[in-house]
Amino acid sequence: MESTPLLETRGISKRFGSVQALFEVDLKLHAGEVVGLVGDNGAGKSTLVKSIAGNHTVDEGTVLFEGKPVTISGPKAASDLGIEVVYQDLALCDNLTVTQNMFLGREETNRFGLLSEATMQRQAAETMKSLAVTTLSSVSQNVARLSGGQRQSVAVAKAVMWNSKAVILDEPTAALGVAQTRQVLDLVKRLAERGLGVIVISHNLHDLFEIVDTFLVLRLGQSIGSYTKTETSQQEIVEAITAGQLSHVPGQDSDEIRNES
Amino acid sequence: MTSTTRSSTPEPARQTLGEGLNTWIANVRAGDIGSLPVILGLIAITIIFQVQNDRFLSAQNLTNAIVQMAPIAFISTGVVFVLLIGEIDLSVGAMSGVGGVIIARLLVPDGNEINWVLALGVAAIVAVLVGGVHGWFVTKLGVPSLIVTLATFFMGTGVVLALAGQQGLIRVQDPTVIGIANTFLSDTIGWLVAVSAVAIYAISLFVTDRANLAQGLTAGSWAAFGGKVTMAAIVAFGTVAITNADRGLPLVGLILGVTVVVWLTIAERTKFGRHIYAVGGNAEGARRAGINVDRIKISCFMIASFMAAFGGLVLASRLRSVDNSAGGGNLLLNSIAAAVIGGTSLFGGRGKITNAVQGALVIAAVESGMGLLGWPSDRKFIVTGFILLLAVSVDTVTRRARQTSGRA
Ligand SMILES: Nc1ncnc2c1ncn2[C@@H]1O[C@H](COP(=O)(O)OP(=O)(O)OP(=O)(O)O)[C@@H](O)[C@H]1O
Ligand SMILES: [Mg+2]
Numbered sequence: 001m002e003s004t005p006l007l008e009t010r011g012i013s014k015r016f017g018s019v020q021a022l023f024e025v026d027l028k029l030h031a032g033e034v035v036g037l038v039g040d041n042g043a044g045k046s047t048l049v050k051s052i053a054g055n056h057t058v059d060e061g062t063v064l065f066e067g068k069p070v071t072i073s074g075p076k077a078a079s080d081l082g083i084e085v086v087y088q089d090l091a092l093c094d095n096l097t098v099t100q101n102m103f104l105g106r107e108e109t110n111r112f113g114l115l116s117e118a119t120m121q122r123q124a125a126e127t128m129k130s131l132a133v134t135t136l137s138s139v140s141q142n143v144a145r146l147s148g149g150q151r152q153s154v155a156v157a158k159a160v161m162w163n164s165k166a167v168i169l170d171e172p173t174a175a176l177g178v179a180q181t182r183q184v185l186d187l188v189k190r191l192a193e194r195g196l197g198v199i200v201i202s203h204n205l206h207d208l209f210e211i212v213d214t215f216l217v218l219r220l221g222q223s224i225g226s227y228t229k230t231e232t233s234q235q236e237i238v239e240a241i242t243a244g245q246l247s248h249v250p251g252q253d254s255d256e257i258r259n260e261s
Numbered sequence: 262m263t264s265t266t267r268s269s270t271p272e273p274a275r276q277t278l279g280e281g282l283n284t285w286i287a288n289v290r291a292g293d294i295g296s297l298p299v300i301l302g303l304i305a306i307t308i309i310f311q312v313q314n315d316r317f318l319s320a321q322n323l324t325n326a327i328v329q330m331a332p333i334a335f336i337s338t339g340v341v342f343v344l345l346i347g348e349i350d351l352s353v354g355a356m357s358g359v360g361g362v363i364i365a366r367l368l369v370p371d372g373n374e375i376n377w378v379l380a381l382g383v384a385a386i387v388a389v390l391v392g393g394v395h396g397w398f399v400t401k402l403g404v405p406s407l408i409v410t411l412a413t414f415f416m417g418t419g420v421v422l423a424l425a426g427q428q429g430l431i432r433v434q435d436p437t438v439i440g441i442a443n444t445f446l447s448d449t450i451g452w453l454v455a456v457s458a459v460a461i462y463a464i465s466l467f468v469t470d471r472a473n474l475a476q477g478l479t480a481g482s483w484a485a486f487g488g489k490v491t492m493a494a495i496v497a498f499g500t501v502a503i504t505n506a507d508r509g510l511p512l513v514g515l516i517l518g519v520t521v522v523v524w525l526t527i528a529e530r531t532k533f534g535r536h537i538y539a540v541g542g543n544a545e546g547a548r549r550a551g552i553n554v555d556r557i558k559i560s561c562f563m564i565a566s567f568m569a570a571f572g573g574l575v576l577a578s579r580l581r582s583v584d585n586s587a588g589g590g591n592l593l594l595n596s597i598a599a600a601v602i603g604g605t606s607l608f609g610g611r612g613k614i615t616n617a618v619q620g621a622l623v624i625a626a627v628e629s630g631m632g633l634l635g636w637p638s639d640r641k642f643i644v645t646g647f648i649l650l651l652a653v654s655v656d657t658v659t660r661r662a663r664q665t666s667g668r669a
Contacts, residue, residue: 076551091546093539095610104539105550107532114530118472125478 004067006031006197007083007166012051012061014044014221021047022221023248024061029166029197034188036208037201039218039241045201046088048218049168053078053085065166076105084159085168090151094144098136099124101143102158127161128153131187149180156187166197173207185211205234219244275470278484290662298655299603299619302648306623310630317630320506327504327514328442330618330625332357332576333592334517337599337617338524339568342561344600345528345541347609348399348406350562353569353596355417356391358588360384360570361577362424365431368438377437384570391417392566396559406562418589425585432582441516442579445509452505454515455497463490513575517618520571524564525614537561541610572596591642595624598645602652608660623648 005028014022022044029035037045050056052063054072062069065081072078078085092101099121108116124139133153136146143154152172159167169188173181188211191198202208208215209229217224217240224244227237276284289297310317336353343350367380391413398409425431433439446454466489470480504510528534539547540557548554576592577583601607602623603616624645631641 074551075549079551087549089545091543091549093542093546093610095538095542096535100535100539101546104535104547105552107535109532113532114526115532115535116472117469118476118478121473121478122476 003030005029005064006033006066007052007199008064008067009048009052010062010064012048012063013059014047014051014056015059020221022051022058025218025221025223027199027216027223028226029199031165031197032192032195033214034192034198034200034212036212036215037199037218038203038205038208038215038237042220043218043241044221045218046170047221049085049170049199049201052168053083079162079164082163082165083168084162084164084166086152086155086159086170086172088170088174090155092143092151092155095142097142098128098139098146098154101154102127102139102161104158106162123161124157127157131157131160131190133157133183133187135183147180148175149177149183152176152180152184153187156184156191160191160194160196164196166199167191168199168201170201171203172200173202173204181207205237209234217241217244220246222246222248275474275480276482276485278482281482281485296604296613296616296619298652299616299623302602303619303623303626306626306630310626310633314630314633316633320503322629322633323500324445324504324507324509324511326622326625326629327500327511328579329629330621331442331511331513331517332572332579333595333599333624334572334618334621335520335575336569336572336592336596337603337621338521338614339565339571340596340600341603341605341612341614341617342524342528342537342564342568343406344605344607345537345609345612346558346561347541347544348558348561349597349607350395350410350565350569351407351593351597352391352395352410352413352417353565353572354588354590354593355414355421356388356566356569356588357573357576357592358421358583358586359391359417359424359573360388361573361583361587362421362431363387363570364438364574365433365577365583366424366426368433368435369431370434374435377435380435380438381574384574385567388566388570389563392563393559395566396555396562399562400555400558414593421587421589422585425583425587429585430582431584433577433580438574438578439581440512440578442511442513442575443581444512445504446512446515447509448505451501451510452498454510455494455501458497458518459490459494462493466490513578521614521618528614533557533560538610543610569596595621595645598649598652599624601656602648604652604656606656606660607653608656611660620652 007029009025009027011024011026012022013024025048027048037048039045047056051058052072054074054077063072064070065083070081072081093104096104102124103120108120110116121139128136128139136150136153143151146154156169156172172184176184185207188198188200200208200212212229214229215227215232215237217227217237219241224240307318316322336357340350340353363384364380367383368374368377395406395409395413398404399406466486470486473480501510528537536547536552536557539550539552540554544554573588576587599620600612600617601620603618603620605612605616627644627648628641631644
């Protein structure tokens with residue numbers, strides 16, 4: 001039997017009105033492992049992430065962290081546990097500097113309650129350096145001036161700065177060029193080397209094959225299965241994404257069935 | 262700190278003058294122009310009026326300008342806070358009237374008058390409650406702040422009319438309240454104020470630089486340090502020298518200075534202030550960082566109403582009375598214009614508390630200059646309108662510069 005997963009979901013289900021966005025989804029993420037979460041548009045990937053991070057309340061199922069069931073009520077609760085999510089839109093504050101963004105909500109203050117700007121800047125610079133983010137000339141520049149890849153790096157660095165144990169990245173390379181995608185992929189590998197568990201959502205199987213250990217395929221809100229990278233092929237994953245066997249026929253209790261044909 | 266951080270990073274050092282200039286030029290190019298336009302504008306306005314009437318820079322005129330701009334500056338300081346979170350408060354004029362009329366009413370020496378401290382306290386509490394109501398409607402109900410505060414603008418105007426009584430005018434006789442805008446400090450105290458202000462500024466700059474160096478970061482050049490302190494000294498000693506040639510430094514000028522420094526420190530050096538900027542920059546990002554966005558917004562509305570009432574107090578003190586038009590006229594427009602002319606963005610997230618004073622100075626300078634030249638009000642309004650349009654255009658254009666300079 002393998003070790004206890006860092007993060008696990010058991011039978012997560014979530015409906016939006018008549019749409020069954022998730023149906024009994026199981027996911028396992030171990031420390032030091034990269035899981036690729038794949039599926040077509042609307043398969044439920046983002047919804048699964050938001051359910052884990054406490055942005056959605058789930059209808060059914062449990063989330064376990066380090067083997068213990070947890071209820072995560074929001075972003076704060078998630079990061080208190082050590083789970084950080086980097087959403088597709090990043091949500092950085094353009095009017096703040098790299099350092100100010102990285103410390104947002106967790107600023108350090110001196111005994112007078114004033115911000116310890118210099119201390120935070122050094123720590124931000126050290127984090128960037130430890131993640132080998134070298135494309136950033138200064139952590140005191142405004143985020144507004146950064147390129148897409150640099151912004152992604154800031155968002156990831158922000159997520160891993162806090163002794164986080166699990167990091168979830170929603171389409172981290174979707175808007176990036178070749179060189180910048182490279183930077184982010186390398187960054188993901190480095191996170192896993194550090195012992196973090198990483199979930200990466202992406203539509204780019206080629207990129208994913210380079211960084212993940214296992215794939216979890218979702219289709220119409222259901223888990224098609226988990227595939228170990230070394231024992232699968234791009235073709236098998238593509239088939240699972242587009243035509244994987246569903247255990248539960250969607251629309252049995254709603255009028256969704258028309259979408260199936 | 263530890264020798265390991267030192268050895269792993271390049272030798273911590275102060276920037277050279279050239280490096281400092283390069284950073285600054287790069288910032289300006291990218292649209293981070295800060296207070297540059299308003300300072301250039303002030304210099305231009307000063308030259309224009311001084312050439313036409315050499316009484317413009319006279320001791321008496323400048324001393325008057327400080328007292329005259331003070332109410333606008335106080336109110337505008339609060340306006341900056343709501344603009345920073347990307348909202349607006351149209352009720353600040355009316356709120357200043359309400360604050361003034363409450364204080365005046367409670368201090369009428371009819372046997373029921375209360376201590377001035379209590380009267381100010383009551384006005385402050387009412388103001389903070391009104392701000393809380395604004396914040397509640399905006400955050401919990403999602404009503405646009407423009408409409409919520411337009412509604413309370415009407416209500417406040419009505420309250421002023423009601424409380425001003427039958428004569429429509431309440432005389433202020435409390436010596437402390439009158440003293441706020443009508444006291445001038447002695448020459449010696451004026452100089453002491455200037456010396457302390459420059460010393461505090463220099464020390465705070467020095468401490469910041471030293472903290473940077475201690476963390477292995479680069480600090481600003483000595484030339485920048487010297488330049489900033491010299492500029493501060495010129496402004497501080499210049500102001501005191503000029504006002505001492507007249508009646509002396511107005512007490513209200515000192516109160517304004519201290520108030521602005523307090524709010525500036527809160528906005529730029531505390532968590533709360535950082536969160537205000539974050540909410541204005543990207544509310545969703547702030548929320549995900551665990552910041553209570555609603556709480557921040559409500560607090561900013563409270564600060565705006567509070568500072569509006571503060572401005573009302575100063576106005577009541579200066580006029581020694583409060584009448585049924587208190588808080589009306591162009592007070593609201595001037596207070597919002599001051600923040601925007603000073604460089605605070607209407608789009609949220611960008612601006613400084615000091616913008617309020619800079620903008621109020623521009624407005625006071627234009628009014629006093631035109632007054633000296635004997636221009637009628639019609640032209641004052643038109644010129645102020647042009648300046649406002651110019652300031653908003655600068656904001657919009659530099660915002661575009663910032664957007665295009667990103668995502669290279
Ligand atoms: N807040 C919501 N309200 C209603 N329906 C929603 C909501 N969020 C998601 N859905 C629905 O749930 C389903 C799953 O959406 P989700 O965003 O999780 O897909 P996804 O796998 O992330 O897709 P993509 O690859 O396009 O990002 C979709 O049918 C979507 O329309
Ligand atoms: Mg998605």
